[in-house]
Amino acid sequence: MGDEARVPIASDADMVPARAEARALAEDLGFSPTDATLIATAVSEIARNIVSHVGLGEIVMTAIVEPDRRGLRVVASDEGPGIRDIEKALEHGYTSRKGLGLGLPGARRLMDDFDIASSSGGTTVTMTKWRFLDELERLRERRNSRPAERG
């Protein structure tokens, strides 16, 4: 499994490879089709945000493997003028699209962790979706991590 994917964002068309990479990583990590759709949608929203407000940026997606959970971290960065009021940008209803809560607030609600760092030199959005291993998976993990026994 490739654990990192990097997609430059310069136009709406770049949303397709970004979504495809997100979905492929999500499937590799065992996320359900529904969660893979939610991740692809969140990635689309932040890609759209880059194209609409800055024009150029990059999305890096990383698989996270921990003992009891798997995660897909998405980091979207641009070198635009930054977001003046982050709290307001994340409020429900504060968007240019009729205040329906799409865009950044929508992406935040689809993911588990969400953080924005913004300054006059650019903006970085970091968001992660987690999947906790079930009991059977944890058992398999433990079995696979044991050193091979000599017969």
Add this chain to the structure above:
Amino acid sequence: MTEGERFREAYAKGLRGYLLVGGEGQLRIAYELGRTAVAEELGVLELADAHHGALVAAVRAERSGDEIERITRAAGDFFRESLSAFEMVQRGFREAREGAVTARHHAAMVRRLSDLLADGPLPGDREGFTDELLVLIAEEARELAEALACLVTVAGATPGSSAAGASWEAGDSGWSELLAHASVRALADLVPRGSRALRLRGDELTAIPAMHALALEAPRATAWRSWLAAPLWALDGCRLGAIQLFDKPGPGFSQADEDVVVHLAQMASAALERRGWTAA
């Protein structure tokens, strides 16, 4: 042609494209269709209707059971993608509704506290007032943050003038004993001086040395999934006491929980100071 008819036509075209070509490019069209439906304020029933009509058209000429199954499964993927924008809106609606409920609850709590302050006893009768206030704060904090238990402690300037109020979920008598542990009360000291609050996940809390002794005395404390504390600061910067919240099901205490508890701590501090309470 009405907006709804135009949408149904676009949806049918998108689904035909996905069934022919497949791939992420076509799924992106489904996502865009869902976004358009949301932006044009079409309902989820209209989207379902568009999907059903397009699916019926796609399978009408098919005779092979395998092909019908393939089409139906692929159409399900396309439909799921188109629904994702509605999911975003639904989650936003839920969040706004929860925010409104919390705000109403918060306002009611502020009114109750204000009434208590207005009707409260004079400084000379401080003890009864303080106990009542601390229990009320503990109940409100626990309820607002959906914690399993809450402990509010204050330490006065004179010996024996400390007080505490606690609240825990009904039927769990174990909390009474647990919250009486000196090391549980001392956890409030983890909040750095000058900080408004400290919020930790269960794993972060159990890694703290102060928790090791507590884990020996009360193993149950190691199962807390989250912990939140907000000190009660006097105007001169002295610490009057603290509100501690223990264990919250789900992802743990949120920023909104922290804000509410900090507000409660500020109100409690003001109430205590107005009644002549001075820090230890």
